[in-house]
Amino acid sequence: MSRAQPYDRQTAIDAAMTLFWEKGYHATSLKDLEAALQMKPGSIYAAFKSKEGLYLEALAYYGESFEQRLGAVAEVSDTPLKTLANFMRSQVKADEKGVLRACMVVKTLLDLPLADGPIGAAARAQYDHTRNAFADLFRAAQAQGQLAADADAEVLAKRYQMAITALRIEAQRTPNDPLVAELAETQAAEIEGLAV
Numbered sequence: 701m702s703r704a705q706p707y708d709r710q711t712a713i714d715a716a717m718t719l720f721w722e723k724g725y726h727a728t729s730l731k732d733l734e735a736a737l738q739m740k741p742g743s744i745y746a747a748f749k750s751k752e753g754l755y756l757e758a759l760a761y762y763g764e765s766f767e768q769r770l771g772a773v774a775e776v777s778d779t780p781l782k783t784l785a786n787f788m789r790s791q792v793k794a795d796e797k798g799v800l801r802a803c804m805v806v807k808t809l810l811d812l813p814l815a816d817g818p819i820g821a822a823a824r825a826q827y828d829h830t831r832n833a834f835a836d837l838f839r840a841a842q843a844q845g846q847l848a849a850d851a852d853a854e855v856l857a858k859r860y861q862m863a864i865t866a867l868r869i870e871a872q873r874t875p876n877d878p879l880v881a882e883l884a885e886t887q888a889a890e891i892e893g894l895a896v
Contacts, residue, residue, distance in 0.1 A: 709747065712747065713757050713758055715736045716733065716737060716754050716755070716757070716758045717759075717761050717804070718797075718799075719732055719733065719736040720755055720758050721801065721807070725755055725808070725811060728751075730744075730751070752817075752819060756819060756822055759805070759808065759819070759823060759826065760822070762805065762826075763805070763826045763829065766830060767833070769787075769790070769795075770783075770833060773786050773790060779841065779844065779846055779895075780838070780840040780841040780846065781847065781891055781892060781894060783837055784834065784837050784860065785891040786888070788860070788863070788864065788888040788891060789885065789888045791864050791868050791871065791884060792867055792868075792880050792884045800871055800872060801868070802872045803868055805823050805826045805827050806827070806865050806868075806869075808823040809823050809824065809827060830861065831858060831861045832857070834856075834857035834860050835856070835857035837857075838851065838853035838860075841894075841895075845896070846896065847894055847895070848894075856894075863887050867883065867887070
């Protein structure tokens, strides 16, 4: 009798994230997970306890990948406002896997039956964490004298997050639409235009 191949946890979480991101929690079946993770149902439950547990890990991994993407943009940008502008531009470009879709956190929040459970709570926390990361960049711009001292970093961060959300939805809906890229550039230029 052949033994099951050992699984790599991070590879499995990455595959689950991609599948859940594409199909959503409810539309993803156990058969879908078996195929994507190349694991038997018993192995999936032994490793992640439940479908919900796997989704929570996938959502956390998505949040970590967001932080890595924002950090990578910051590394090649001269100032916090330039980081925000360049990150805005990046939202309408496919990632390294050729994927361009709306934010997984936003898609989770829109899945209303999940709103009050652990997944909804985790998605709300991740959404807030993301906005806080943007607010930190606006505050850093203030500290460097790049942004007016009386600017409200929280309001700017909320507006910025809303703009990114809308751009990503439209970019998924109409891939390669030059108007969407133009709108992203306009938004980015507005961010750069906040510099004093």
